Amino acid sequence: MIRGLYTAAAGMIAEQRKHDTVTNNIANLQTAGYKQVNAISRSFPEMLIALSGGQASGGTSRQIGRLNTGVLAEEDPSLYVQGDLKETSNKFDFAIASNIESPNLEFNGTGMAFDADGNRVFQRQLFFTVQSPEGETRYSRSGNFEVNAAGELMTAEGYRVLGLDGQPIVLVDAAGRAIPEVKATEDGRFLNAVTGEPLRNAAGQQMGLLLSVVEDPNRLVREGNSVYRVNAGEEGTVTALADNAGVRNAEFGNWVDTHQAAIRQGYLEQSNVDPAQSMVELNNALRAYEANQKMVQYYDRSLEKAVNEVGRV
Amino acid sequence: MNPSLISSMSSMNALQRKLDILADNMANLTTTGYKRKEANFADILMNVKQQPQAFQQNGRLSPLGYQQSWGSRISQVQYDLTQGSLKETGLDTDLGIEGDAFFEVNANGQTAYTRDGAFQLVSRAGDTQNQYLTTAEGHSVLDYAGNPIRVRNGYDVQIATDGTVMEYKQNDPDDKRVAGRVKLAVAVKPQYLEQIGNNLYIVPRDMDNAAAQIVRDAVAADFDADSPNRTVDTPLSIRQRWLEQSNVSMSDEMSDLLLVQRAYQLNARALTSADTMMNLANNLRG
Numbered sequence: 347m348i349r350g351l352y353t354a355a356a357g358m359i360a361e362q363r364k365h366d367t368v369t370n371n372i373a374n375l376q377t378a379g380y381k382q383v384n385a386i387s388r389s390f391p392e393m394l395i396a397l398s399g400g401q402a403s404g405g406t407s408r409q410i411g412r413l414n415t416g417v418l419a420e421e422d423p424s425l426y427v428q429g430d431l432k433e434t435s436n437k438f439d440f441a442i443a444s445n446i447e448s449p450n451l452e453f454n455g456t457g458m459a460f461d462a463d464g465n466r467v468f469q470r471q472l473f474f475t476v477q478s479p480e481g482e483t484r485y486s487r488s489g490n491f492e493v494n495a496a497g498e499l500m501t502a503e504g505y506r507v508l509g510l511d512g513q514p515i516v517l518v519d520a521a522g523r524a525i526p527e528v529k530a531t532e533d534g535r536f537l538n539a540v541t542g543e544p545l546r547n548a549a550g551q552q553m554g555l556l557l558s559v560v561e562d563p564n565r566l567v568r569e570g571n572s573v574y575r576v577n578a579g580e581e582g583t584v585t586a587l588a589d590n591a592g593v594r595n596a597e598f599g600n601w602v603d604t605h606q607a608a609i610r611q612g613y614l615e616q617s618n619v620d621p622a623q624s625m626v627e628l629n630n631a632l633r634a635y636e637a638n639q640k641m642v643q644y645y646d647r648s649l650e651k652a653v654n655e656v657g658r659v
Numbered sequence: 660m661n662p663s664l665i666s667s668m669s670s671m672n673a674l675q676r677k678l679d680i681l682a683d684n685m686a687n688l689t690t691t692g693y694k695r696k697e698a699n700f701a702d703i704l705m706n707v708k709q710q711p712q713a714f715q716q717n718g719r720l721s722p723l724g725y726q727q728s729w730g731s732r733i734s735q736v737q738y739d740l741t742q743g744s745l746k747e748t749g750l751d752t753d754l755g756i757e758g759d760a761f762f763e764v765n766a767n768g769q770t771a772y773t774r775d776g777a778f779q780l781v782s783r784a785g786d787t788q789n790q791y792l793t794t795a796e797g798h799s800v801l802d803y804a805g806n807p808i809r810v811r812n813g814y815d816v817q818i819a820t821d822g823t824v825m826e827y828k829q830n831d832p833d834d835k836r837v838a839g840r841v842k843l844a845v846a847v848k849p850q851y852l853e854q855i856g857n858n859l860y861i862v863p864r865d866m867d868n869a870a871a872q873i874v875r876d877a878v879a880a881d882f883d884a885d886s887p888n889r890t891v892d893t894p895l896s897i898r899q900r901w902l903e904q905s906n907v908s909m910s911d912e913m914s915d916l917l918l919v920q921r922a923y924q925l926n927a928r929a930l931t932s933a934d935t936m937m938n939l940a941n942n943l944r945g
Contacts, residue, residue: 358940362661365936366727369663369929370702373670373730375922376677377700383728388716420714423721434697435739490699490735492850495871502735503701524872526759526847527892539892564720570704570728577722614699621925632932639939646944 349415351645356416357638360387363419365631371619372628379488379572380617381424388420426457426471426563429487429618431610437527438499440489440534440555441613444472446606457563471563472607475556475586476505476573477514485558485584487615488572493517497524503571508556510535510589515553530555530611533594533602555609557587557598662727663933667926669730673700674923676733681916684907692774692858693905694738695912701734740849743774743906745898751816752778752792755901758893760843760877764798765807766859771798772844772874774903775858780810788812792824792841796857801842803876808839818899821882843877843895 367385374380393415397408431441446469451459457469473485484505491507494500499507499515506514515536517525527539535554536545545553560566561583566574576584587598601607677698687693705728714723745755754776756762761772778800780790789809792800799807810816814826822843827835846852851873852860862868880888881895 362663362936363725365933366662366666369666369926369933370728370730372922372925372929373666374700374702374728375925376674376919377702377731380702380731383726386720419725420710420716421719421721422726435741436697436737488701490737492735492737493848495848495851495866495873497872502699523875523890524847526845526890540889541887565722567707567722567724568702568705568726568728570702572701572734580722621921625925625928628929628932632935635936636939639943642943 348645348649349413351642351649353414353416354638354641354645356390356418358635358642360417360419361631361635361638365628365635367419367422368624368627368631372621372624374617375619375621377488377572377617378490378614379429379486380619381426381429381487382617382619383422383424383568385419385422387417389414390416390418423564424566424568425618426469427455427618429615431613432616434490434612434614436490437539437612438491438493439612439614440474440491440530441610441615442472442474442487442489442557442607443610443615444601444607446470446472446559446601468562468564471560472557472587473560473574475508475558476501477508478505478573482575483508484569484573484575485560485566486573490614493524501572503573505571505573509547510554510556511547511549511551512556512586512588513547515555516547517553518548520548528553530609532608532610533599534609535589552589554589557609558584559587559598560584661933661937662729663929663936666728666730667930667933669703669732671923671926671930673731673733674919674926677919678916678923680736681912681919685909685912687905688907688909690775690858690905691777692743692903693907694740694743694774695905695907697737697739698733699735699737700731702731703729705729738849738852739906740846741906742893743903745901746904747900748902749900751818751900752780753900753902754778754818754841755898755903756843756895757898758881758895759849759891760845760881760895761860761874763801763842763844764794764859765801766796766798766855766861769861770801771855771859771861772846772852773858773860776897777902780816782812792816794857798859802839803842806839808841810838814838818897820896820898821879822897841897843881843897844874845877845881845891845895846874848873 364385367383371382392412395410395413453459453469459467461467476484476486478484490502491499497516497518509515519525528536529539535552538545547553565580565583569575587595680696680698684695705726708725710723764771777795778792781793783791789811792808802808810826815829817825822841824838825835826838853863855861862873877895880886881891884894
């Protein structure tokens with residue numbers, strides 16, 4: 347059969363996937379904490395083409411060359427660059443602003459760098475730590491929280507927000523009264539909005555948002571509802587920056603003090619999708635799809651000739 | 660099915676709803692005590708296409724699997740309870756609230772909350788002695804005991820910053836007494852309040868206010884700027900002869916509108932583009 351027919355069909359499917367990815371980025375232009383997704387394609391394994399029958403006529407087998415037999419959209423990692431912060435009027439909106447540096451590494455615009463040995467290293471990213479209704483730990487950049495009837499701090503999608511002690515944050519004071527507002531410091535600790543005193547939970551521990559630092563954000567798996575998870579066996583790549591009895595995590599404290607990381611209360615991180623780039627990619631995917639479609643038609647016409655005209659007397 | 664079509668469609672639905680909310684805000688640009696609403700988005704649950712181990716190639720960034728998403732949806736609509744600007748009206752029965760609290764009124768037997776302090780004194784059938792402090796729709800304004808606030812006929816009212824209503828005769832300074840105290844309810848979890856129109860909010864019927872603590876009575880400390888026992892950031896205060904204006908800002912809404920409109924357009928383009936692709940696929944055999 348004609349190989350190119352399948353190659354072109356594979357190209358159509360891969361471009362369709364790319365188009366879907368760009369469309370989804372566009373669909374999430376307004377989603378807080380959304381990170382742009384890019385589809386990355388890979389070619390099918392190459393094969394070596396040789397002239398058949400070369401040996402039968404006494405000559406040596408003649409190699410023609412290598413040929414790829416198609417393409418597939420292999421993976422769709424997110425681009426974890428900082429989104430813009432937009433001021434909102436909600437006291438329970440939080441945004442993470444982070445640009446964590448690593449010694450001897452110069453990160454480029456996509457948060458990637460190469461170390462002295464030439465290994466690819468990604469910039470570490472901070473995430474809010476939340477808990478799914480099933481009790482599993484998830485990570486999120488979307489900080490639009492609200493307080494539910496029981497006083498728990500929740501994401502808009504119903505995930506509990508975890509506090510510095512690793513337990514869901516419950517905004518109820520010692521007398522059982524709901525706490526209407528808090529003041530958050532740059533490192534995510536909660537203070538009494540009136541007096542500025544540290545807020546303590548039932549066990550007497552400092553209340554605050556539990557951030558997690560992710561070594562390589564590409565290892566996170568998107569789950570929808572603005573949350574990410576880590577696959578089983580890779581939990582070690584995520585470290586919860588837990589406070590121990592009010593003592594600030596030293597590494598995180600250093601980032602905050604040197605302005606590499608901050609939590610902003612009353613702000614939301616906007617989607618980092620670039621509409622102009624998305625539009626270009628959208629047209630790109632559409633036209634590449636069309637080109638592949640034309641190739642299929644040309645092959646079809648070649649086949650038509652072979653079938654209907656070659657044998658005609 | 661073409662996922663591009665579904666993504667752009669779901670997102671256009673969500674953006675349309677955001678547009679409705681913006682239109683609602685703009686329509687209430689001059690509504691006394693109106694609180695603007697804000698919509699937040701979340702991305703939609705996706706399915707993961709499993710990939711065999713052979714896909715774990717050198718240079719691959721992410722774990723195995725290809726995630727497909729289906730657009731975005733509105734995850735939350737919140738009230739923006741920031742203070743609206745206060746405007747002087749000079750009318751004795753106009754009250755403006757400073758701080759996160761509501762007046763409590765009796766709306767046909769149901770407890771409701773409002774920031775709209777454009778009150779009036781009206782007579783009620785069966786009571787020739789008194790006039791009642793009510794909203795423009797005639798709902799009685801309540802005191803801390805849940806009773807309507809009433810003023811004897813022929814008296815003027817003076818209302819202190821803590822809500823104490825003093826009735827007095829203009830021509831006789833000695834003839835005055837306390838007629839009641841306008842109740843303020845602190846909005847602890849305002850997101851749970853349900854809007855029922857006419858500037859009124861209620862605690863949803865399926866929720867128990869005592870357990871969920873959505874609104875609670877203001878305490879004396881809430882009015883005292885120096886008290887450490889205050890439960891609210893901004894000390895509460897009632898301003899007589901002032902009205903709180905809507906907290907909608909035309910410029911904010913317009914810039915939001917532009918963003919939403921462009922996002923909608925972009926999604927519509929993606930939809931057209933997806934449609935073109937389906938057309939191409941259909942016409943493979945021209």
